[in-house]
Amino acid sequence: MHKAYFGVEGLDRNLEQGLSYGSQIMVEGDSGVGKTVLAGEFIKEGLRCGDTCVYVACDDPPVAMREHLLNFKVGTPAYEETGRLVFIDAYEEEGSTEKYVLSDLRHLEKYFALESEVLRSCSGRRVRLVVDSLSTLLTNLEITDVIDFHRTRLKQLKKKGILTMDIFVNGVLEPRLVTITSHLYNFILKMSFNGSRYNPVRQMQIGKVKSQQFVSSTHMFTISPIYGILVAADTGVYE
Amino acid sequence: MKDSDITIKLMNYMFMSMSNAMNQVPFSGRQWMEQLVAGSVQYFIDEYWDDSKLSSKKPIEICRTYVNVMDDVGFLSANDYRLEESGDDLLMSVQTNKCVYRECCQRNGEEGLSFKNCIRLDTFKAILRHVLGENNYLASVDMAADGFCYGKLIPSTQPKEEIVTREGHIIKMAGQRAFLLRQKTYASLMASIRDHAPQILKHVLYDAGYHSGLSLADKARISYLDPKERLQLLLEELTNLGVGKLELVTVSLSRAKVKIRCYDSFWADTANEYGHLYRTPQVICDMLRGILAACLSVIFEKEIICEEMICQSMGADYCEFLALPLPQKSSEGRKPHDPGNE
Numbered sequence: 001m002h003k004a005y006f007g008v009e010g011l012d013r014n015l016e017q018g019l020s021y022g023s024q025i026m027v028e029g030d031s032g033v034g035k036t037v038l039a040g041e042f043i044k045e046g047l048r049c050g051d052t053c054v055y056v057a058c059d060d061p062p063v064a065m066r067e068h069l070l071n072f073k074v075g076t077p078a079y080e081e082t083g084r085l086v087f088i089d090a091y092e093e094e095g096s097t098e099k100y101v102l103s104d105l106r107h108l109e110k111y112f113a114l115e116s117e118v119l120r121s122c123s124g125r126r127v128r129l130v131v132d133s134l135s136t137l138l139t140n141l142e143i144t145d146v147i148d149f150h151r152t153r154l155k156q157l158k159k160k161g162i163l164t165m166d167i168f169v170n171g172v173l174e175p176r177l178v179t180i181t182s183h184l185y186n187f188i189l190k191m192s193f194n195g196s197r198y199n200p201v202r203q204m205q206i207g208k209v210k211s212q213q214f215v216s217s218t219h220m221f222t223i224s225p226i227y228g229i230l231v232a233a234d235t236g237v238y239e
Numbered sequence: 240m241k242d243s244d245i246t247i248k249l250m251n252y253m254f255m256s257m258s259n260a261m262n263q264v265p266f267s268g269r270q271w272m273e274q275l276v277a278g279s280v281q282y283f284i285d286e287y288w289d290d291s292k293l294s295s296k297k298p299i300e301i302c303r304t305y306v307n308v309m310d311d312v313g314f315l316s317a318n319d320y321r322l323e324e325s326g327d328d329l330l331m332s333v334q335t336n337k338c339v340y341r342e343c344c345q346r347n348g349e350e351g352l353s354f355k356n357c358i359r360l361d362t363f364k365a366i367l368r369h370v371l372g373e374n375n376y377l378a379s380v381d382m383a384a385d386g387f388c389y390g391k392l393i394p395s396t397q398p399k400e401e402i403v404t405r406e407g408h409i410i411k412m413a414g415q416r417a418f419l420l421r422q423k424t425y426a427s428l429m430a431s432i433r434d435h436a437p438q439i440l441k442h443v444l445y446d447a448g449y450h451s452g453l454s455l456a457d458k459a460r461i462s463y464l465d466p467k468e469r470l471q472l473l474l475e476e477l478t479n480l481g482v483g484k485l486e487l488v489t490v491s492l493s494r495a496k497v498k499i500r501c502y503d504s505f506w507a508d509t510a511n512e513y514g515h516l517y518r519t520p521q522v523i524c525d526m527l528r529g530i531l532a533a534c535l536s537v538i539f540e541k542e543i544i545c546e547e548m549i550c551q552s553m554g555a556d557y558c559e560f561l562a563l564p565l566p567q568k569s570s571e572g573r574k575p576h577d578p579g580n581e
Binding site for chain 1 (some may be wrong): 258437438439442445518519520521522544545546548549553561562563565566568
């Protein structure tokens with residue numbers, strides 16, 4: 001059975017068995033901590049492994065991720081031309097030149113329909129889906145609607161074997177909603193700033209929800225403009 | 240001299256045998272083939288050539304005179320050969336069935352030899368060198384469907400990549416010092432980099448490939464070939480260097496879009512033989528990806544980015560690369576995604 005990794009050495013080293021396709025990853029983190037960079041690494045790794053990658057851009061136009069990948073020498077034109085890299089524009093609404101555009105951010109069913117349409121076009125392939133950030137789509141919605149949407153969507157994605165990474169920005173959603181939502185994922189990664197105000201340190205915490213057990217390890221990391229996320233795995237604090 | 244003359248047949252057999260042998264030489268086979276032809280031309284020169292017969296030292300005059308001398312001794316008919324100048328290039332055409340070397344060329348083609356020298360063009364190179372001194376020409380020939388062979392000699396100042404020479408204990412490749420490395424040693428070198436700094440491995444390989452590709456592609460920049468011919472030439476050079484057998488699948492000159500296949504890639508073979516460097520099966524020929532990106536960027540005179548779409552190390556029959564121009568950035572000078580903008 002093919003296993004998947006993030007493409008971040010210090011993080012992958014902690015996932016001996018890797019992730020199976022159909023897993024759902026929740027990435028939760030402070031604003032500016034590096035969630036989109038992690039998403040870029042995840043896509044880069046997927047493309048190298050032969051996966052088809054779907055990126056839903058909610059907080060920036062798709063061109064931001066395209067340029068980010070190009071800066072890391074990922075030839076997005078080749079992958080887009082062959083349908084291996086697909087962008088859904090959930091940022092611009094009006095005036096987007098993308099093939100797939102979410103015209104109305106306030107209706108989750110429209111998003112669900114668009115996501116399903118794109119994934120249908122990728123059937124028969126190994127797919128990675130990244131929603132950056134899902135919390136933007138869930139803002140100002142009723143908690144029951146959000147949980148219903150979430151449950152149905154994740155069930156569908158698991159059934160289709162889609163490796164999903166949903167990104168949540170800290171402080172955007174109600175803490176209770178985040179707690180309930182997090183139970184629906186089988187892998188959780190928390191990214192935060194730590195250290196002093198004048199010397200903030202980036203940190204990531206791996207949490208895995210499985211059979212009521214929560215195993216976590218915390219690692220400091222930095223972001224290199226050449227290599228992307230560099231985890232100081234060996235200085236990790238194991239809890 | 241009649242076509243059926245056994246002497247012609249025996250001469251063709253000798254050249255076929257030499258071509259076969261030179262195709263098995265790991266380096267410089269084409270060069271040694273040229274040397275063998277030049278050696279035989281030298282014997283002819285010593286006996287029959289007279290510099291005073293030359294009306295000028297223009298390459299076209301030298302080659303015409305050479306053909307005429309060959310005619311005088313009854314080896315060929317000078318009227319069968321048409322020689323023209325095109326800029327600095329020298330063009331030659333001959334009806335294929337009138338060329339005394341046709342059997343050698345046809346049989347070499349049928350046997351699928353990786354390089355196929357045109358003996359006639361090699362003799363022109365030899366006489367040009369004799370009269371003009373050291374010179375370097377790139378030769379290309381097309382055995383066309385209209386029954387003619389169209390040959391071209393293109394002046395080049397660049398040393399050939401594949402020429403490996405030994406000066407005492409020093410080995411040189413294209414005039415630069417080199418040493419031979421076994422695949423196993425290369426594999427252990429890569430494994431060491433991975434163990435000490437795994438995050439840099441792909442970048443090191445891509446960048447190393449890109450820089451070496453730039454120097455290789457410089458040769459194509461100065462020649463008078465069209466972009467597709469330049470690309471074919473570079474792919475042939477790379478094949479001769481041992482990276483794998485490269486094949487141009489499709490090329491769109493207007494879009495600068497190129498699809499290239501590599502059979503038996505050195506890197507894929509190394510992974511299959513000595514173990515994979517990464518956790519999951521994935522495309523691994525980053526060095527070749529960099530070489531191709533650099534070569535194509537020089538050929539198309541714009542920045543090209545190349546991706547390996549499938550890899551023989553993942554079980555495919557070949558590695559396949561797709562190259563396209565680097566898109567214009569929406570804001571020039573933008574740095575890698577600023578996480579602060581999330």
